[in-house]
Amino acid sequence: MTKDLSHQAYPKNVTVVGAQFGGEVNFMTAAWSTYLSHDPLLFGVSIAPARYTHDLIEKSGEFNCNFLPFSERKQVHAIGRISGSEANKIDELGIETSKGDSIDVPFLAKAYAMIECKLQKTVEVGDHTFFVGEIKNAKNCADSFRENSTLNIKQENPTLYLGKNTYTTTSEEEHTI
Amino acid sequence: MTKDLSHQAYPKNVTVVGAQFGGEVNFMTAAWSTYLSHDPLLFGVSIAPARYTHDLIEKSGEFNCNFLPFSERKQVHAIGRISGSEANKIDELGIETSKGDSIDVPFLAKAYAMIECKLQKTVEVGDHTFFVGEIKNAKNCADSFRENSTLNIKQENPTLYLGKNTYTTTSEEEHTI
Numbered sequence: 175m176t177k178d179l180s181h182q183a184y185p186k187n188v189t190v191v192g193a194q195f196g197g198e199v200n201f202m203t204a205a206w207s208t209y210l211s212h213d214p215l216l217f218g219v220s221i222a223p224a225r226y227t228h229d230l231i232e233k234s235g236e237f238n239c240n241f242l243p244f245s246e247r248k249q250v251h252a253i254g255r256i257s258g259s260e261a262n263k264i265d266e267l268g269i270e271t272s273k274g275d276s277i278d279v280p281f282l283a284k285a286y287a288m289i290e291c292k293l294q295k296t297v298e299v300g301d302h303t304f305f306v307g308e309i310k311n312a313k314n315c316a317d318s319f320r321e322n323s324t325l326n327i328k329q330e331n332p333t334l335y336l337g338k339n340t341y342t343t344t345s346e347e348e349h350t351i
Numbered sequence: 352m353t354k355d356l357s358h359q360a361y362p363k364n365v366t367v368v369g370a371q372f373g374g375e376v377n378f379m380t381a382a383w384s385t386y387l388s389h390d391p392l393l394f395g396v397s398i399a400p401a402r403y404t405h406d407l408i409e410k411s412g413e414f415n416c417n418f419l420p421f422s423e424r425k426q427v428h429a430i431g432r433i434s435g436s437e438a439n440k441i442d443e444l445g446i447e448t449s450k451g452d453s454i455d456v457p458f459l460a461k462a463y464a465m466i467e468c469k470l471q472k473t474v475e476v477g478d479h480t481f482f483v484g485e486i487k488n489a490k491n492c493a494d495s496f497r498e499n500s501t502l503n504i505k506q507e508n509p510t511l512y513l514g515k516n517t518y519t520t521t522s523e524e525e526h527t528i
Binding site: 347 | 359387397424464489499504511516526
């Protein structure tokens, strides 16, 4: 048994969380997120209070989650390492954004998929806050998903986090049971 | 944009959730789970109230999460399809279990990793319940994890769910940034 119990459940599909309030926009990388409910369609993400994005979500009540291809893993990692309170991450990293659809938060132009959420519930969970959002809208690249709405892993490589700054992606193997 | 917005965030690392109350043991497959907090170390899983395991967790206040290799995907899928209220899933599927360590719930003998949780909080999230547990203990196969506690994907293939009864695993490619 490892002493560090916090990596058993990895890999996790990494998301870049975006938020905006009063004209301040920020993005951060989060590995701790999940769908929660079908109806309404809810998605939750766990964020430490010290993160700049945390305040923006609390104040604005909305956020998006961007999913970037494995080829963008260095950008994904960098977004997680620079604090939005110290630097304008968007300029510094040359992040391209597009205007949001159903919420007032820009999304990442290089995302193959993104979801837009309105905050429904805020839950204190230990040293983090779990933001539960209702998915109001989503966008994705036409080729990235199949007609049955699942990710086409033959076309698109998601960014999976293993912990300890290490990333992988999906294999080409898939089985429908 | 697909009309079905509920698959953008996949793949998800599938877990088999186990619970026990009054001698009744059950397991179910869940794709909606995540770590939540470092200190205390919290892990949450979203479960529909109709599931038999839901009641067992509510009554007992404990559960485990088992991570099975991709080679066991048919078993993982089957555990998600048979209801514990209608059949003794463990006998029917020939599931081998071992005695739990820190909680009174057996875990799956074929799991390459498992975590044992004490229920800390129950959160209503739409049509599901989000069970937040504190991780009290964990076990894993010696070869499955590296010394730095991350999954050794050269040795162990996790079971990743894409939605619509379709499973994949990790590639051999990995990058530490």
